[in-house]
Amino acid sequence: MLPYFPPGYPDELLYSLLARFHRHVGETSPKRTLDVLFGNRSVRAGVLLQGHLQALSERLPPHRELTPGRLLADFTLYPYLTAFQPADVRLAVRDALFLGHAEWVTVRLGLAASRVQGATGLRYCPACRSDMLNLYGELYWRRDHQLPGVAVCPDHGVRLQDSTVCPGTIGQHSFIAADEDNCPKVSSDVQDDVSIPWMVVKRCARLLRSPPAPMSLREWGAHYHNELRQRGFGKGDDRIDQRRLSADFASWSGEPEMGGTENWLAAMARKHRKAFHPLEHVLLGLFLDAHAPVAENAPFGLGPWPCRNPLSEHYGQPVVQLAGTHQEEGKLIGQFSCSCGYVFSLAAVPGSKPRILDLGPLFRQRLRQLVAEGAGLRATARALGVDPGTIRRHAERLGLDAPWAPLKSRPHVPRSPRAACPQPPPPDPVPRRDWPGLDGQLCGALRAESERIKTLSPPIRASATVLQRQFGRRDWLASRLSKLPMTACALAEEAESVEQFRLRRIVWAAEELRRRNLPLKPWRLRRLAGLPEQASSQVEAALEAYEGL
Structure with missing residues (x-):
């Protein structure tokens, strides 16, 4: 248990907190600091995410109340990076950071292959720098300054500056604290409070403190699809006008239109087959907020819709969300779900009545x-x-022992006989197949085919698949072997295993070398027969038998 550990500052990065501990205790060796903090000198210093949080938490003073969950949620970028991930991914990443390394986590979250790349060095805000020195007498690294893709400070709107600390070049086991040398004093312009960079970083910083409830990739895709159609970007029955969406987004963001494989916006408007970067979710969310829903483009009206569950506390209140839509008999059907578990569907037809799908718990x-x-x-x-x-x-x-009588099946009432009418003549019966006779024919033909294949040069393996394919009845024969016992027995006897085929190729290779008047060396036989460097013991023994011949 550590006798001292510094208190955390507002929105401080765990990397910064550990770096300040390293500086405060006067330690000079990063390895000894890792040994003190984690009990493991091989732990890597992570900026965005930090592993081995369970071991770290067990060594910190109890009065700091720094549990693994609090370290993860309040001092790393975990809430932001997993904000739009399904619940199972969030749980897997959390467990990995508690107990192990954080390297594979970036791959699981799709950050390694993402188009959004973070800064190479740690960043700071010149305005926050002055506030930190006045309030705390020292500098520290803030979480919201290290968000990938953001460019300004969420508090001051000042453009972030790159420090001289680049974790990728100073060693993977070192924690470097912020100071007046690596964060020099500079001046920076203030962004307009309604500019897109400032709105983006405010939304991203909000995700650090209150991420949305977990949703599956399918649910996120349906959510954006419905929101875009409500804002007039629909096309046809249930599609999105991608050209108009790209043009309007470019006009709103001030960036050129996207196309080709880089068009993440078009991919987000379709079914989600992979996770997208949180910054892309934020940009699309801000774009949707800037475009109000159009009533005529919402076939079910503008949500949220009132709850229909009379047993719920929020009955009649607008809390129901549109979970998805589909086509049924030429009609657009919407499925609506409430947080109380009540689910119903409704057709986009005037006068349509809701159909209850689940009455809820x-x-x-x-x-x-x-x-x-x-x-x-x-x-x-x-x-x-x-x-x-x-x-x-x-x-x-539910299997309840109810006091009333159970449902009774309706008795079968025979239909009244109809007047006799002329019936069409029955079709000619299909002649039954003579399976024993066919079995004998196929058995003989299969053995003959096996002998023919084994005489080919260079050799071809007479496997069960090749025999059936050469016979021209692979799928037909495989599904009827139970009716053809002799054929099945012949197939099992004639089918050649890999080892048998390699032994036969060795014999063929030896004859081929003799024909070419070349010495019978095992290495020549192995190469000509196409054998691997290490085969089974029987194959290797067959090769060694030719040594010295």
């Missing part, structure tokens, strides 16, 4: 309570706002 919980209290069928239906048939069905699905 509140319904099932209340149904169990009413059944346990001995409530009657109709009383239960009135209390839950559904018909008695729905109550019966859900009680049976």
